[in-house]
Amino acid sequence: MALKLIIGNKNYSSWSLRPWLALTAAGIPFEEELVLLDTPEFVERVRPYSPTLRVPILIDGDAVVWESIAIIEHIAERFPQAGIWPADPVARARARSQATEMHGGFSGIRSAFPMNLWRPVAPHPVPERAQRDLDAITAGWRTARERFGAGGDFLFGAFGGVDAMYAPIATRIRTYGLPVDPVSAAYVEAIHAHPAFRAWYDAALQETALVADDEIDWPVVKRI
Ligand SMILES: N[C@@H](CCC(=O)N[C@@H](CS)C(=O)NCC(=O)O)C(=O)O
Secondary structure, X not given: OOEEEEEOOOOOOHHHHHHHHHHHHOOOOXXXXXXXXXXXXXXXXXXXXXXXXXXXXXXXXXXXXXXXXXXXXXXXXXXXXXXXXXXXXXXXXXXXXXHHHHHHOOHHHHHHOOXXXXXXXXXXXXXXXXXXXXXXXXXHHHHHHHHHOOOOOEOOEOOOHHHHHHHHHHHHHHHOOOOOOHHHHHHXXXXXXXXXXXXXXXXHHHOOOOOXXXXXXXXXXXXX
């Protein structure tokens, strides 16, 4: 039976982007169902699956998986050849730690700078909490790239689950012009150049539905 991934708006839904990218980059076929955030239909559709009324949700036959990191773990278990985690156990331990750290934290940068793919790129002042997160994130990126990244442009070489988890941070760095070191800047570019990311991004730019909480100049909406 085909996998189904329920997601939110591609422009805004950073948590939806994560498993969608992991699946798409790995070439795993799935059906996508997009439900617009902040609508009555969203609550109706999501309630049977997610106790907290959140997307993404993966439906895999009788198995229902919610929480982005749990979905990525489920995919890794279901498709062991997909390379969701690095093959080397030491690299894999670190990749899982960094991915889980992303899932559980960095609310400073997430709340100051919502993912908003259609927003024109422009530099923004960085609040202290967001800067602390940015420093921790980019330090982790540099270590992964230096120790494990030789085989490709991503944190552990080839694109994997950990890159899917950090892709929305890469978009925030780009959109809001957040200053980062050259290794991290190259990684941000690599994420934006990945064909799976491009496909999501192009679809996001076609959307029109608005989420006020994710527009930092609301009621003004700045669009490319
Ligand atoms: N911890 C969850 C976060 C999911 C989440 O917050 N999703 C947002 C969209 S990006 C959502 O469903 N928001 C709906 C709402 O707030 O009503 C995960 O990792 O999947």
